[in-house]
Amino acid sequence: MTSTISPAATAILSGPRLGLPKLVWALAATHFVGRAGGVVRSFLVLYLTQAQHLSPATAGVVVAAVGVGDIGSQLLGGWLGDRIGRRNTMLVGFVGAAVALTALGSADSMPEIWAAAVGVGLTIELFRPAASAAVADLPTRQRIRAFGLLYWAANLGFSVATVTAGILAKYGYGLLFWINVVASLIAALIVWRQVPETRPAGSTRTRRALLPVVLRDRLMIAMMVIHVGYFTLFLQTFTTLPLLMTADGLGPATYGAVLALNGIAIVVGQPVAVRLLAGRNGSVVSAVSMLLVGVGAGLGAISHGTAGFAGSVLIWTLGQIGIAVRFGDTFADLAPAELRGRYMGLASTTWSVGAVFGPLAGTALLDLAGPTVLGSACAISGIVLFFAQRALAPALRRRAAAHDESLETNNDRKGSAA
Template identity: 85%
Template sequence: MTTSSTITPAALNRPAWPNLGLPRLVWSLAATHFVGRAGGVVRSFLVLYLTQAQHLSPATAGAVVAAVGVGDIGSQLLGGWLGDRIGRRNTMLVGHLGAAVALAALGSADSMPGIWAAAVGIGLTIELFRPAGSAAVADLPARQRIRAFGLLYWAANLGFSVATVMAGILATYGYGLLFWTNIVASLAAALIVWKLVPETRPAGSARTRGALLPVVLRDRLMLAMMAIHAGYFTLFLQTFTTLPLLMTGNGIQPTTYGAVLALNGVAIVILQPVAVRLLAGRDGGVVSAVSMLLVGVGAALGALSHSTTAFAGSVVIWTLGQIGIAVRFGDTFADLAPAALRGRYMGLASTTWSVGAVLGPLVGTALLDLAGPTVLASVCAIGGLALFAAQRALVPALRHRTVARR
């Protein structure tokens, strides 16, 4: 595999577009995120593919989606470790190329063992780029991080808005097109990384063998933040599994579901740049707390909805909360990380998303199937309130750590 030499600090910080003040590295990563997400049409429609094409029950389909999340957990830990050992760039290449192979395996699987294995493989590879890319941005000076993380999130969701609309159209012609589109996108993302993304790993970090576990176990603030964000992502990500079931249960077609879900990406594309300017100077802990509350309220309203308009409104509400979390997530965890463990800390931070990807589909589909939409709505509302209170309680400690790290 081709490797690139470590770039100098001057090259890392040289802006490609001076008026925005972001280095060329960030724009290259943004292009990778856009291509990968725009072609990432399988995951949003995976539960429908499993129930309609593979004829699995909703509970079994939710378990398979959770298996992808199990792989995600491994990918975040592995991605952070590899990012510190073999470099951010090489780790992203391994992830995108491996995802293409795993997607081909799932699309051709015709037995449950094959489906389970491919699902775990997708999770293990398709998110491998996340901690490596986050570590690359965390390697930047602190003053650039919020804008850089914001741009990456914006690019990913611009791609996501394209993917949801395109997926709804492609699905009407057969789910096979979804898999082929996703495979090509993964290969294209790998090509962008290979051609345009330089290595940012600090010189000598590959030789650093500091143990992660003893440091993290002593870091109570990091552990508390991980627990809260695992709960948040469980609440947030269950919506992507229960929303299509709720909508189809009310007689709404998959193409309409794709259009409603596209509101999520469109709202982020429009509002994310504004949110970065409005929220960058505000307290990150407070922003996160309010955002978690919004997600709980939006998810609860979605569970009680019956019309397309009501579902669309609920999506907009939890999207506002999602934007708030995204604006400060990477920057907050970057400030928590010791320099020598930056890749692995960002991997642990991303693992909270993966835990939510496992628990969210399981909890959401179980509540919906066994207790009904009203109970699901109640749990979402209570969860949002609890997360708000817990995150708000950590604000003083987060302020102190931010000052100490910078």
């Protein structure tokens, strides 16, 4: 099997900007537009309780249904990316999200709300594993910067959304739904006009089943377990931090200002981090980053005052940036070419699983044992993840070397055929 890409993709990839192909800039545009216009999810609980008059518990279950659908979308997006192509999967995701959001915004009965919520979860993140697979199809030297740009663009969009959504919500939740729908359609238009197909030629003929391959891939399984642990640790902070700050006598405005530091630090620091960390050992970068998140989350649990909480956020944000710089590239090196989309889907699923476990574990520990125990657990978790990631370093280096050797062999074969 060769790893060539289509002539259309070759034409797009031939025009680099700042060292990155046009494909990556087009994907970055979809990430920015999708996040900047993704205003519904942040206000979904308020919409369900205030506009639909659901109880908080019922609204929470509806939001959880979106989260469960999100887990499925990562797996489905990876599978579709390998079967029908990266480009087609992204188009299905963005257009499907527009349809699902329209249905959710107009649903009146509980069965309609449930069905639309699951539909939103299944479609709204469908593009992500397919886009990651498209970047993973690029030469190794371009991946780290490409994944970094996508992450930066998404966070810039998130910053825009957080600033504008609260202002626009006073004009009615219906406006938020329409903004989200239009953003999804604009992202689909960008994909249709600017994103070529990058799926390796011949991958549709191979069609190896994912599960038997993954079950034999102990390194992939170990990396998934570690990253589920990391995302559980990281994502619990977004649930426990407002509770800790409220208990310290700080209001929602202060919490919003402290959390805004996260987005600002990412937008400012991500490009610098890519330049500094691109040539570093990926396993070391990931291990240190996980340790920083554990230390930052631990300090946040025992902090007092605005400055203390702000300092903890900046520390775990540094770790968050480090993980983002090497996450996609590391998992891309683990993936067989014909299963690249599905492997990237599995990698993205670790975030979704952590998004379920993190809030549950963090709030339960805070409620049952208090902030000191929560802080200690976070710090210990960071240390455990550090050593676990470092233990996998030799195996990751061998897999990356084998991956590069395979790419060189395929390139030699293409050169001989030409």
